[in-house]
Amino acid sequence: MTTPTAPPTTPTTLTQQGPAIEITGPLRERYDEILTAEAIAFLTELHHRFGHRRHDRLADRMRRRFEIGNGHDPQFRDDTAHIRADENWRVAGAGPGLEDRRVEITGPTDPKMTINALNSGARVWLADQEDATSPTWKNVIEGQLSLRDAIRGELSFTSPQGKEYRVTAERTPTIVMRPRGWHLTEKHIRFIDRTGRPMAASGSLVDFGLYFFHNAQALIDAGRGPYFYIAKLESADEAKLWDDIFTFAEEYAGIPHGTIRATVLIETLPAAFEMEEILYELRDHCAGLNAGRWDYIFSIIKTYRGRGARFVLPDRSEVTMTVPFMRAYTELLVKTCHKRGAFAIGGMSAFIPNRRDPEVTQRALEKVAADKKREAGDGFDGTWVAHPDLIPAAQAEFDAVLGERPNQVDRQRDDVQVRAEDLLDLQIGRPITARGVRDNVSVAIRYLEAWLQGLGAVAIDNLMEDAATAEISRSQVWQWIHQDRLTEEGDRITVEYVEGLIAEVLAEAPRREGDRFDDAAAIFREVALQEEFPAFLTLGAYNRYLDA
Template sequence: MSTPTITAPIQTAQQGPAIAVTGPIRERYDEVLTPEALAFLTELHHRFGGRRHDRLADRMRRRFEIGNGHDPRFRDDTAHIREDRDWRVAGAGPGLEDRRVEITGPTDPKMTINALNSGAKVWLADQEDATSPTWQNVIEGQLSLRDAIRGELSYTAPASETGPGKEYRVTAERTPTIVMRPRGWHLPEKHIDFTDRAGRRMSASGSLVDFGLYFLHNAQALIDAGRGPYFYIAKLESSEEAKLWDDVFSFAEEYVGIAHGTIRATVLIETLPAAFEMDEILYELRDHCAGLNAGRWDYIFSIIKNYRGRGARFVLPDRSEVTMTVPFMRAYTDLLVQTCHKRGAYAIGGMSAFIPNRRDPEVTARAIEKVSADKKREAGDGFDGTWVAHPDLIPTAQAEFDAVLGERPNQVDRQRDDVHVTASDLLDLHIGRPITARGVRDNVSVAIRYLEAWLRGLGAVAIDNLMEDAATAEISRSQVWQWIHQDRTTEDGTAITPEYVEGLIREVLAQATRSAGDRFEDAAEIFREVALREEFPAFLTLGAYSRYLTETD
């Protein structure tokens, strides 16, 4: 599809709300930022921008209530939705029937080609936590996806002293079904401005920009290929937010003239409030919903963020001790599988952070062992598929799901009637493990090293043989903030204070492998702002994005 058929009225700058691109226009950017695409973004912001701000205000209000002692609970006003066992979601669209192994990763050309050649059933094309939201990554990621969907993508790595650059091409006979993840509702796109009818100028929504550009350029091409425009929806906190996305989907389908329900969304349950509204989220998205995903790392971050000031019983130990088998994580995943299967939705497991190292067989063996155990547990618990972050882990994950599924594409028919999860189960944070000096240092080290790479445009980073992204960096800095403000000590009795953490920052900087153009000093300054100051920023990337990643033409 070169140009979509527009079936809805377009607002122009003279008529009222308008979109203006303020970022630099580089080679081929005009293929993404077409007049038709900008008109579509204008319509999306005109119709849904105000509701987005209302939902973000609801988030702040809810977080304030939890911080002041009002625990989340299953809603009384939506009990009828949970109790009605007759309604179902749309389920899998074409190409989503078998999701036993999904590979995740950013959308630069090299990683796009590697994902499409990986042999996974699904590729989560990630414009969110695995992508640093530089202007280049945002637009060139859209170009990668556009070219890949049309079979036109290739990439040649830069030449080095040892010879010409390696060439990358898509060679797989069957490529994974693409499920694109746009940024969450809270994230702006500061290289595109929106002026509303009242003349107020503001940054565009990262969610609507990512969704709008991908959908408008690729929806029909995906349908023609026997698949469809599919999305992972991140960071939802309520069914009202899900309803907003559903209305965006319905409008977009009508705008380009495709059937209602063509879009399929998989929602990541990765915030504590959303865990109490899984049924309601499925219900609001039922015409467009394929399933839910257990977004484990952001879920842990959400719990820390919401309970950071509530006292000692809400303090978690070292990040490495917060596994999927601790009580609150077990309750959350069991409830997710039960809820999904009750509604005909797929339940997709999360990503184990362990990754192989092709130069170190011992590290690889340990990663395979850890991933195998994680995926065996998920398949046994009833999940229909899972995530991996590295192609070498696909056979390991698939073997565990093959052992349970056999030739079946899923186990949606498996009802988890044995599950009885209460609100107190979801809030049972007792783990009984200490905070160690190594745990504190690891958090400081991981957060700073991740942020340094993020500032250089990398969103998914291998650190100490673990795949780290924005979510794991959020856990790391929020734990440090909470430990300081809850007057915690390490296992050996050392008080965790700003001064103690500052010493660790200096130690990490002194031991870092430095190179020309590195961003370690900036990364350390960001970490101080989000972990050591009195105020707790809701997301570490918001301020850093505005300060360090915004370009002007």
Template sequence: MTPATATPMRTRTGPIPTQTHQPTIEIAGPIRDRYDEILTPDAIAFLTELHQRFGSRRHDRLADRMRRRFEVGNGHDPQFRSDTAHIREDAEWQVAGAGPGLEDRRVEITGPTDPKMTINALNSGAKVWLADQEDATSPTWKNVIEGQLSLRDAIRGELSFTSPEGKRYEVTAEQTPTIVMRPRGWHLTENHLRFTDRTGRTMNASGSLVDYGLYFFHNAKQLIENGRGPYFYIAKLESSEEAKLWDDIFSFSEEYIGIPHGTIRATVLIETLPAAFEMEEILFELRDHIAGLNAGRWDYIFSIIKNYRGRGARFVLPDRSEVTMTVPFMRAYTELLVKTCHKRGAFAIGGMSAFIPNRRDPEVTERAFEKVAADKKREAGDGFDGTWVAHPDLIPVARAEFDAVLGERPNQLDRQRPEVEVAASDLIDVHIGRPVTEQGVHGNVSVAIRYIEAWLRGLGAVAIDNLMEDAATAEISRSQVWQWIHQDRSTAEGTRITREYIEGLIDEVLATADRGDGDRFDDAAEIFRDVALGQEFPAFLTLPAYSRFLVETD
């Protein structure tokens, strides 16, 4: 038997050449009417550059978040950073501050970017409109691209809208609010755009870079011509390293389209526990581009629960309605924010009360006005320069409270708050001394499922039980349920909060739901079970909900 002859192996000297590819972004979503006005070749080229230059750093920062959550979960409470003490101790540096149209921010209205809501916001009489592609927008492909179209048309004075009932909406206000656009947070992807890097690896695009990049590319120069500028709210930030990433993106973008460095202005939401310990460092890293900080109250509460969900009974919060702005950890966080901002010449913007009026129910409206007036009186008295509302009817209420403090002044940046001293322990003082009630548990289950159901139908901001709910408030609701179960809590009435108990409440909610053609209650309940009853705790409920139900496939 003749043995087989082996083919001699060839040896290679020197490095093995790496195959390189031209970075690209492929449009995987359907192209509908006018989408080509947003997804132009030049805009896609800009998005490709953003992903190629900054995509890997985004992944690094997301890995940092996981590491920090793991450390807190294992007993390491966050502290003010020793390696950045020199930034906090240097009294000389100041931030860029207000850009044109941002000098007076006493009342800002928030809302999604569909044509009707865009027109209503521009006619509202607010000083600023937070054009929200984040928590108030369900990130369907339609909402993402058509929201960009609404903004593009509005900025050029070309936006109008006729409802299915035949009602026509137009921008009629002589003075419209300054637009500050909020892109999605770093954790979210845009699965209808696929980025291929130089190595040939393909991945979903970043929701942040897509929202930011499309808006900036199409509108920056027109906004400058209009006497304003490209302004952004930055959501879910957790560190000064994340702030530095955004600052580098801003600098690159300005150079890319040929506008002066520092034209962009950002307002950063301090709505995560780690960010509360790095407010000055965040301002410092963005100092050429930042106008202020905002106290994002609902996501901040969610962040507290997320980080301390497994740390024992003393970190369990009571009913959502009992976690008000006057409880210890919320009071400490907001007072520190005002002091920090004014020390550095930055605006301090207050958060949004969830109470909203009901034009069909005068009693509900009166109660909402009272609650909102008290909230805004507290904020103005604490030194905030402005605040948020979610409904046009609340603008006069909020403005009256800030007018009473500001008078003719556009802000109160000169109020330094030297008496405020906040220790690290104050920021995690979650002792409230109130029980969890059966009503509170039922409310969380009901609100979360009803909100998720609306979100799956493309609605991001939803009025439920006379409160404005968005993704952040839904996150509080489901994360509290998860924590109550895993910390073996019982209600004030003596009922143990178990998976079986919550399953019974889910059945009640589904049995009484306002069903109709195309409702998504069964899907919503499925998502709620996954994010509230599972052994693992998903970092955001929107991640599994988006990938499972909102991505359009051929």
């Protein structure tokens, strides 16, 4: 990597001229290895060049949400029809180490989880700084340290009980790092623009910038590369912004154009209508798309929360991958990817094994196998799991379809024809039950309590919960209240009804010194019971409740 050309700053000192970065979080042991003057200079350049465009794209999201809320359903774009009609362009495709992605494991980047992921036997590890990470300052910076050490073969971890963890696998997964979405900020880093105006740094640019700056060359030297999962995109314009960031980063580091590879999660309803355009804008850097199923369901609820009864979904457990709108979305994703030479990666099964309960484990394995069999049969090239014990079941289903082939990108899905109305067919024909309402309240509060304690991925009732599943839970409760829904048992879902459930959940919670259940309940009330609907539950919770 070439020496940075931007003027360096120290982590805690502002320059008097030009844009600058200020670190406001505490500088703990080894943080100076990540927050170097050179890395800060790179972050400064990223924010100076691209920060204003980020704000423009977030404003576009608000306008689009307002239009849909007022009855203007999303459509496939007329102004980009020529891109979809042009049969000649293709994306860059797999980089070194991404040719076979049949099973990918996801998880946060703390040392223990990093080591477990690298020892798991998966082909790819999604190193998650987004929904599976509670963005405490400790998790953000020490996650970067874990990744830095792992990439250099230097990572080890000793638990409080004295157990040592090390990477022992001969073949470790290819790392694909997921930075935070555009909507999230990093409150421990401030960007000061040329006018002297301070603002919170972009979580996306901080996560991407620090990881790329410290690891791009080391990854290339190891025969792989700087690879990223891009979360929560809503448009091709947002994809274009990321593509420009990638191009600038490559030039800054002195590495060839196209070295970076990105896989975009299609996990918002607007993005489902622009899959092909997203691939096109990222074509020099794109490896594929992923069906981010849980955030996609949340996006639909959020987008149509005020549009009437026909857009109200039943219990979360009833919104499966086989309901009409989810089938349309996933089949369109596979068709679009393979048409353009891109990988189609399947979504996360929430079921997880319980090593103390063989019956629960057996049910989890059966459900995961059925889910992955469907994905492999539909043409997906790989899939996600959240636990190492699920890898054999998932891999068996993809092995049965792929055999010795690394992927099935050459399989075209010309039989798939998806219309705009298919993506909006939300009729499932199942009820809302009292159990479903209570489960949503319970899961959301228990997850938020863990999130406030610094845990972003949490096993609750034998399901793996993260920020996306908590978003489904709280947004369903909000919509059911505001659409005046009844449970199957005849109870009207009101604020008072839900307050009663909150009281039950708090009474049953395993209270202990230092727990955050009262704060978690307060957050839930703010995001599920108020008149206004916050776009993301993590926004207010991060600024008001989350400790450093």
